[in-house]
Amino acid sequence: MIQISEIFPWDDNFGTGIEIIDEQHKKLVMLVNKLAMKIATDSGELTINQVLDELTDYTIYHFDSEEKIWLQYLPVDTLTTTHQETHRDFVDEISKAKGELGNLSNIEIIDDVLSFLTHWLAFHILDTDRHMAKIIMAVQQGMTAEQAKSHAADEMSGGTRLLVEAILKMYDSLSSRTLDLIREIAQRQRAEQKLQLSKNVIDSSMEAIFITDADGLIIDANPAFCSDVAIDPAQLAGRDIRSIKPSLFNSREDGTDTWSLARDNGHWGGEVVLINGQGDSEAVWLTLSTVRDAQENIENFAGVLTSISQLIQRQHVLELEVNHDRLTGLPNRRLLEDRLKLAIAHHARNKRLLAVCFIDLDGFKAVNDTLGHDAGDELLRVVSRRLSDLLRSEDTVARLGGDEFVILLGDLVSKEDIEPLLGRILNTIEQPIPIGPDEAHVSASIGVTLYPADNSTPEGLLKHADEAMYAAKHAGKSRHHVWSDG
Incomplete structure (x- = not known):
């Protein structure tokens, strides 16, 4: 699982001093992080829209809670009115974001949307909400509304203002780098899962499968192959496949051999004789293919052995059942x-x-x-x-x-x-x-x-x-x- 999962890590310094508002801020931050995670891990448009809907609904609920508190202490004030307008603008921006996120293949648009959400939320918490909270707490301590506003303005100016701006810049950069890192980790994990799935499929296959390097030295083989040749997997690595099972690659009547045909043509398939670990011979179908690098040089050979006798037996059983x-x-x-x-x-x-x-x-x-x-x-x-x-x-x-x-x-x-x-x-x-x-x-x-x-x-x-x-x-x-x- 991805360990780095937050483009917007919560910090206690984000606290406003009003507990109910702080808890709702944490929830909003969690939803923005959840949205970023779903986008970075390619969770699909339906899932992402569900998170956006959840974010929209909770944002409206949070704004309603905030406004009730502000109106309780500043019932008729331009600050409260401005705050309400800011809330409405943000809800509109989330609705626009939902439309823009419909094109999940455009990473630039997605990054812009997430950057806007994190920047707005950080500014909303550190600046506007903290400013309003300082006014409310000053009124609660006995100041008049005008005194409280003046007091809050003083506290939010100077060094505090510079600190807020520095934190906002830091979070803008952090959110972008973290999103890139989440994407990289998610891509690596998907690649690892595909590799593991491929290995599981090969290991559980009834067909005998082997992989060699360009010189025919065994790199890996599945349990079915190890069973057919009666050699422990640990003893196979590094051995020449042609020395272990020469009957698979013997020269044909026309003087060619299967290894050369696969090397020259990229692929060969046909009936060969397999001498198993007990010394018994069996007709099998060998499919031998080359794996090439970007310069078309052979890097590996991959072989699959299918028992023809088993196929014939299965066909006979099916014919008996049908007829x-x-x-x-x-x-x-x-x-x-x-x-x-x-x-x-x-x-x-x-x-x-x-x-x-x-x-x-x-x-x-x-x-x-x-x-x-x-x-x-x-x-x-x-x-x-x-x-x-x-x-x-x-x-x-x-x-x-x-x-x-x-x-x-x-x-x-x-x-x-x-x-x-x-x-x-x-x-x-x-x-x-x-x-x-x-x-x-x-x-x-x-x-x-x-x-x-x-x-x-x-x-x-x-x-x-x-x-x-x-x-x-x-x-x-x-x-x-x-x-x-x-």
């Missing part, structure tokens, strides 16, 4: 539709039959109701495994959701080829399914449509197989029915 049923691991509707389109194209070329079989389990709801949903989920997993084991590798079994499955049986020579396959599917599903101490029993209703006899779209084939499945249910369940357009 497969979470409960059973079977292809979902999305993947089924893709495979059905490919199967239609394949069978259109080889003139073989494709059977699209829509399966709905009979009695599944009763298992859910009596044994619970966990038991129902286990039953679906068992049925999925049994169907997968029964089918050929070129066939597809997919789960659409609930207790509905679709099977694609391809390369059939005739309609009769489907009969024994469907019989085995029905028999497999009807086998008892052990679930904990219990045993569940279900059967299946299967609707079948055959392509190209049913020369429909993929959506049409699924719709027709679904219709045939309902026909099998209506016929008594635990059977199959082949769709026909007649």
Whole structure:
């Protein structure tokens, strides 16, 4: 945090001798310092306007408090009237300042506004308010108004006047220098915060990152890099990166090496081989860049290593999640539709039959109701495994959701080829399914449509197989029915 925060430091010599006025003066000084701090630290127009509004409101309150005291002792006097006019002029100046501070990029305007505020406030306290306070205190001690004014004028003249002018000049200079210092400290702190943020990002990155000087000697490396090379960070500094991991910079087939390419072109990226600390090789993507000074001389090299195998693994996981049923691991509707389109194209070329079989389990709801949903989920997993084991590798079994499955049986020579396959599917599903101490029993209703006899779209084939499945249910369940357009 910034330690030097006051362009207008309060001093006990600013005291007027009237406690309530002195406390309000301290508050005004605090608000001017707060405004300067917000401006110097680039706090934004909204925040600065909020402080200006607070300063305006409190200034009006302070002036009202002052004027009540002055009017109590000098009800009809040109000094009081002049003081009131001075107050109104200052409030007008604050309103103007708010408009001028709208252009926060113009430092000269900002400095002029703050210089005016500090100078006016210092003069207001040291000269006009102190003068009025001396009059009030003299009246309180028994002098007449005229005697009090003469007494106060004497005390404010001569050496006192010279002292006030000297203090005002000192504060004008001090406020300007302090504001510049606050700005400099704020800029340095923002730069340090950015550097710390960059370091935190690099240190927490999963990618291995290293920085070297122009000769390849390591300056810094993040924890991921240290882990990959199995070398303690304290032992890395000053070592040649090319001697630690030569496989990253080996010559390529065309005789060039990655280091030379990065040096000559400013950047290089490509696949390289990393031998990790355990001696295992891994394909990684190396991005190597140069950092140059103002004269375009290379000062540093920065490298980032990304594990390609991890990316491939992540992509595989994502593909599985997108295309497969979470409960059973079977292809979902999305993947089924893709495979059905490919199967239609394949069978259109080889003139073989494709059977699209829509399966709905009979009695599944009763298992859910009596044994619970966990038991129902286990039953679906068992049925999925049994169907997968029964089918050929070129066939597809997919789960659409609930207790509905679709099977694609391809390369059939005739309609009769489907009969024994469907019989085995029905028999497999009807086998008892052990679930904990219990045993569940279900059967299946299967609707079948055959392509190209049913020369429909993929959506049409699924719709027709679904219709045939309902026909099998209506016929008594635990059977199959082949769709026909007649």
